[in-house]
Amino acid sequence: MSNADIYHEMIIDYSRNPLNFGQIENPDVTFHDSNPLCGDSIDIDMNIKENKISDIKFHGRGCAICMACSSVLTEITKGKDIDEVKKITKNDVLSELGLENLQAVRIKCALLSLKVLKYALYSYLAKHMSETGDVDKLKEEAANLY
Ligand SMILES: [Zn+2]
Numbered sequence: 001m002s003n004a005d006i007y008h009e010m011i012i013d014y015s016r017n018p019l020n021f022g023q024i025e026n027p028d029v030t031f032h033d034s035n036p037l038c039g040d041s042i043d044i045d046m047n048i049k050e051n052k053i054s055d056i057k058f059h060g061r062g063c064a065i066c067m068a069c070s071s072v073l074t075e076i077t078k079g080k081d082i083d084e085v086k087k088i089t090k091n092d093v094l095s096e097l098g099l100e101n102l103q104a105v106r107i108k109c110a111l112l113s114l115k116v117l118k119y120a121l122y123s124y125l126a127k128h129m130s131e132t133g134d135v136d137k138l139k140e141e142a143a144n145l146y
Helices: 003-017 062-077 082-086 092-095 106-126 135-142
Strands: 028-035 041-051 052-061
Touching: 003 062, 003 092, 003 106, 028 106, 041 062, 041 092, 041 106, 052 082, 062 092, 082 106, 092 106
Parallel strands: none
Antiparallel strands: 028 041, 041 052
């Protein structure tokens, strides 16, 4: 199998059996956004303990690319320090599934979960921190992701 075939299989696999799929009861932070062009609609719930993402789940519905990228992203994020999560880039997500050269129309499918994650982290930090200069950058990044 070529790399492209392997990545394709991974995407189909994740879309059928997404990782970290479900809801957290009373999460420390939750955020929702959608991609109306495709119909992707995702919520991310997180618990944050001692500056680490102690738990993360996503729910909603989406196309195969959206579900696969949400799986990969939540897997990358789980257990990480907030500071590390802030630095996750679109390429960190896309490269896991060989999607670096994805067409512009599908980029929104692939990056919706990253956008939701960055907004979720922003809303958490804005509520819990007095120093917000750094935090505002996160919001700007989320707004300009695609
Ligand atoms: Zn989609």
